[in-house]
Amino acid sequence: MKLHHLRPAAIAVAASLFFVNPxxxxxxKEYRKFSPEQQSMYLIGAVSMTAFTYATNGDPVKARCVQxxxxxxxxxxxxxxxxxxxxxxxxxxxxxxxxxxxEGVILGLTDKVCGQPKQ
Amino acid sequence: xxxxxxxxxxxxxxTDFETYVGKDQEAHAAAARSMQLADTLRRIDELNExxxxxxxxxxxxxxxxxxxxxxxxxxPEDARKDYERLHAARQSGDVAYRGPDIAPATSSSIDxxxxxxxxxxxxxxxTDAVAGGVNPPAYRGPAQDF
Numbered sequence: 001m002k003l004h005h006l007r008p009a010a011i012a013v014a015a016s017l018f019f020v021n022p023x024x025x026x027x028x029k030e031y032r033k034f035s036p037e038q039q040s041m042y043l044i045g046a047v048s049m050t051a052f053t054y055a056t057n058g059d060p061v062k063a064r065c066v067q068x069x070x071x072x073x074x075x076x077x078x079x080x081x082x083x084x085x086x087x088x089x090x091x092x093x094x095x096x097x098x099x100x101x102x103e104g105v106i107l108g109l110t111d112k113v114c115g116q117p118k119q
Numbered sequence: 120x121x122x123x124x125x126x127x128x129x130x131x132x133x134t135d136f137e138t139y140v141g142k143d144q145e146a147h148a149a150a151a152r153s154m155q156l157a158d159t160l161r162r163i164d165e166l167n168e169x170x171x172x173x174x175x176x177x178x179x180x181x182x183x184x185x186x187x188x189x190x191x192x193x194x195p196e197d198a199r200k201d202y203e204r205l206h207a208a209r210q211s212g213d214v215a216y217r218g219p220d221i222a223p224a225t226s227s228s229i230d231x232x233x234x235x236x237x238x239x240x241x242x243x244x245x246t247d248a249v250a251g252g253v254n255p256p257a258y259r260g261p262a263q264d265f
Binding site: 036037039040041043044070071072073074075076077079081082083085086087088089090091092093094095100101104105107108109111112 | 132133134135137138139142143144145146147149150151152153154156157160161201204205208209212214215216217218
């Protein structure tokens, strides 16, 4: 499937997951059922959505930090996000793939990297 | 497209679609390597379990130990760090995680905005169908009786 077809779908799925009952969020076990291409595309949508939600809720500093951590501030920036997130998802999978959600790992890791969200 | 072009002119060095594509590929490669390392870890754990439970003969035990050492030793430096992170997580159960139930204060305030937007009086021509509820959009008039 073409990238430009997947991206809006991934963003929509990721967006919806932030607003649903956590019990309905995507566990890593379920996430691994996607193809590798769909998994990485899903992460892009979910990280974008995380940055977007912080920005729209009065925490632009954290939004920018999340954005820069994963995508970089400028074209061609090397960023730790894709590697670190993939590693942390694999770590959570080893501990308990059914218990941990992809979105929870993103939130936890971005809290570690960018600090706790504003209350 | 016009807006994208305007923004690009304002900030030509900003991340673009190619950046997203590149990050997608990076995520893909990183996930593949992490999963490979996790498999390695599982394999070594299996060998250790067999050693502990005495399922292996002394010869097999020696071979298993050598195999485990070779697997770990063959990892490049950065992959070994990743391996150690996975190993530590498995040992301690420590994972960077925050439950989506305490997701950014976000959802509630967005819900409020959506709710407010939905309960605004619609332009003339709209129907107030549900008392105290969300009005149907202006384009949905009363059903026509054909």
